[in-house]
Amino acid sequence: MTKKILFLLLLISSITFGQHIVKGTMSPKIKTDWLILYKLEGTKQVFVNNTTIKTDSVLIGGKKEVVSSFQIRLPSSAKPGAYRATYNLEGAGFIDFFYNKENVSFIFNPEYPQQSVVFSESSENIFYANYLNDITAAQQKLDSTQVAVLQDPSLDLKDSYKQAYKNVDSIQNKYVEDAKDMFIAPFIKASSRNNPSEILTSVTAYLDNIKGTYFNKLDFSNKALVNSSFLTNRILDYIFYINYSEDLQQQQILHKNAIETILSKIKSESYKRDIIEFLIEQFESAKNLDIIDYLFESQYNKLSPSLQDAKFKEEKQALFAAEVGRIAPDFSWTENGKKFKLSTLNDAESYVLVFWSTSCSHCLREIPELYTYMKTKPNLKVIAFALEKDTFVWDNYQKSNLRGWHNVLGLNKWENETAQTYQVFSTPSYFVLDKNKKIIAKPNEINDVKEFLKDK
Incomplete structure (x- = not known):
């Protein structure tokens, strides 16, 4: 059995x-x-x-x-x-x-x-690797000829360019023909560059050709291309390399225009949603809130409600709720029998919101230093949000040492709802707010706080 x-x-x-x-x-x-x-x-x-x-x-x-x-x-x-x-x-x-x-x-x-x-094994992968080696070498020869003329327009390299162009075209056509019954056929077709048949003598014309023909061979409806890293890599290149500016304001405009161009090419709404979510996560690492907001407000929210992922939206919006440029998430507290609310506080030109704890040794060193320093800043006010497990130690400490500050007690320590909203995972954590409670800085330590506030 x-x-x-x-x-x-x-x-x-x-x-x-x-x-x-x-x-x-x-x-x-x-x-x-x-x-x-x-x-x-x-x-x-x-x-x-x-x-x-x-x-x-x-x-x-x-x-x-x-x-x-x-x-x-x-x-x-x-x-x-x-x-x-x-x-x-x-x-x-x-x-x-x-x-x-x-x-x-x-x-x-x-x-x-x-x-x-x-x-060493797999006819498809070996064939594709050979294609990439051959077409890359031929394309580099063509590009080097083109770049040489852009650097020195007096050079007569028209014949060299035509020969290199024919070589690229010949290699591409041969591989397309030989791969027509293979899985990797659409990848070979999509990898082809749209080279001008005649050499260009203007950098502007050269860049315009690259940008203007970038999507000519990319088929956003092909399932093999969609279900690979091929298209996402091309999308990232288009957004971050083809559309690049050293001017930050212009760069944001280029990002948005590039995104609109890409999404206009995608007919499948579900794939468009996936790409928007993918781009949100790409801009997440740089904390580019302007583009993330744009992606949500101008693109994601316009998708069919059935396609939108409420959990995804909630998680991403919560992740950036307390970043520089955002209005600080609101919270309320009671102080000497009087109720206060962050959003309606109006007793200073700027505020330092610090999350701290009486059980934190770094806090017990930095909070007194901050207290002394803030005496030199009469137009600024401190909101000290203490993350505690109970009230006893904090109550005695703040009454004796933190007079004149707004003192807030946050029970449950790391599980405190406000601390989680602000993504506070260590103490002390500093936030500098302007008069309208917009977060204008997130200093790492007390010396950074002093440096930021020295002219205020």
Whole structure:
């Protein structure tokens, strides 16, 4: 009976996981011992399988090297598409490849995976890698000829340019023809640059051509392209590199125009939503609130209500509720029997809102220093929000040491609702507010507070 059960389990396992295997070798070796395989679906990653990473000694170029390697079996239900093997969760280390019903084997340097990967098995990936090598070399020859004329318009390189142009065109057409029955065919078509047939003598004309023809070969309705990193990478390049200005105000305008151009190309409302959410997260790292607000107000909120993710909106809006440029989230407190509210406070030109605690050693050092310093700033007022577990120590401390300040008690410490709204995870945490309670600075420590307030 036991043997039959074991046999059935093995049979189920063999049915669930097909015969195709992905093998990877990383040189030099890495410290991480776990790898997760995803399938890319739009801007999302869908879990497929995971495995351990092993350390092996292998011969590379005739020399024995210690490398990291993994082998992961694909389920029989695995569909052709773009896949991502993630091996470094904290550093976002990953390698992308295509799968189309065949084994995939490759070796790469984990420090720069996509630039170093060499495929030893998988006709699709080998073909695409050869295409990228050939077309890149030919395109670089064409570009170097074009750039030489832009740098020195007196040069006569028309014939050289035409020859390089024909070479690029020939390589592109050959690969398109040879790949017509392959999964990676749309990627080869979409990778083609729109080069002008004649050399350009103006930098403006050159840049206008790049920008004006950027989307000519990009098909936002092609499922293979959509379900890969190809289009998202092109979108990021268009927003952050093609549309770039050193002037910050002009850069914001360029960002918005670029986003509108991109979204106008996307007909699928669900994919458009995914791209908007993706862009919000891209601008999140730079805390570009103006663009994030624009993406929500002018783009996301105009989608069909059924497509909008209320939880996503709530989380992102809460994340930036207390950033510089925002009106400080409101809260109320009672002081000497009188009720106060941050939004209606009007007894100073500016305010320092500090979250602190009597159980915080840094606070007990910095709060007295802040108290002494603020005596030199009669037009400024401090709102000291104490995060405490109980009232006793705080009540005695603030009565004896913090007279003249607005003292607020916030019970439940880190679980305090106001502290969570302000994303306070350590004390002391400082916020400088103007008269209208707009956050104008978030100093890291007392010396930063003094530096910011020295001219106020």
